[in-house]
Amino acid sequence: MIIKSATFTISATQPSNYPPEDLPEIAFAGRSNVGKSTLINKLVNRKHLVKTSSTPGRTQLLNFFNINDAFLFVDLPGYGYAKVPERVKKDWGKMIETYLSTRSTLKGVVLILDIRRTPQAEEHNFLAWLNTRGIPAVVVLTKADKLSKTNQKKQVQAIENALGLHPDQMICFSAKTRQGLDAVWQAVSYCLELPEKNGLPEKNGDLS
Numbered sequence: 001m002i003i004k005s006a007t008f009t010i011s012a013t014q015p016s017n018y019p020p021e022d023l024p025e026i027a028f029a030g031r032s033n034v035g036k037s038t039l040i041n042k043l044v045n046r047k048h049l050v051k052t053s054s055t056p057g058r059t060q061l062l063n064f065f066n067i068n069d070a071f072l073f074v075d076l077p078g079y080g081y082a083k084v085p086e087r088v089k090k091d092w093g094k095m096i097e098t099y100l101s102t103r104s105t106l107k108g109v110v111l112i113l114d115i116r117r118t119p120q121a122e123e124h125n126f127l128a129w130l131n132t133r134g135i136p137a138v139v140v141l142t143k144a145d146k147l148s149k150t151n152q153k154k155q156v157q158a159i160e161n162a163l164g165l166h167p168d169q170m171i172c173f174s175a176k177t178r179q180g181l182d183a184v185w186q187a188v189s190y191c192l193e194l195p196e197k198n199g200l201p202e203k204n205g206d207l208s
């Protein structure tokens with residue numbers, strides 16, 4: 001993908017602040033500190049488009065970015081950060097759920113997992129929830145540079161078992177070595193080109 005422009009559009013907490021629904025959109029989700037913002041920066045080849053931090057929980061809003069005036073990327077706040085008070089966690093959960101269930105231009109979700117960590121019910125439930133809503137999901141296993149190739153394979157197997165996924169549905173990625181970058185772009189491009197998720201063929205919309 002040739003990146004001609006990548007610009008920050010807006011931060012939002014609720015639908016009234018989201019940008020207009022006129023371009024297809026991909027959202028990036030995952031636990032706090034897993035590397036969501038870093039992955040977006042790598043994809044668009046900008047060092048500092050999205051703020052990254054070694055302190056978990058820094059991204060607390062939905063951040064929208066316009067890429068090539070052709071599509072939007074949305075950096076979602078990280079979930080599961082233990083130090084955040086319960087009430088705040090609930091608000092974040094609601095904010096993400098509202099976004100995912102109302103955004104008509106959403107074409108897919110990239111779920112980012114730390115390759116070293118075997119996912120829990122939370123991730124399993126999240127994927128199942130996306131599935132029931134017909135939202136395509138791409139699973140990216142990041143920080144792959146922290147494991148040898150042999151251990152990467154072992155973890156892919158463990159994560160595959162935990163999530164009930166096929167190995168082809170997961171991409172090992174490293175922001176350090178750029179391993180997997182092309183594969184993530186391919187998966188994102190595929191989602192962007194999918195037809196409308198709720199689209200009915202013309203002249204076939206009368207269900208009465």
Ligand SMILES: Nc1nc2c(ncn2[C@@H]2O[C@H](COP(=O)(O)OP(=O)(O)OP(=O)(O)O)[C@@H](O)[C@H]2O)c(=O)[nH]1
Nearest residue numbers: 032033034035036037038052053057058059078175
């Ligand atoms: N070694 C290594 N470090 C990474 C990789 N990706 C991200 N990191 C580091 O992980 C830390 C967190 O990265 P972020 O991109 O800010 O994580 P985030 O998921 O956006 O975090 P929140 O916004 O807090 O939810 C930073 O110190 C990054 O440099 C990777 O592929 N390899």
Ligand SMILES: [Mg+2]
Nearest residue numbers: 036037051059
């Ligand atoms: Mg972030």
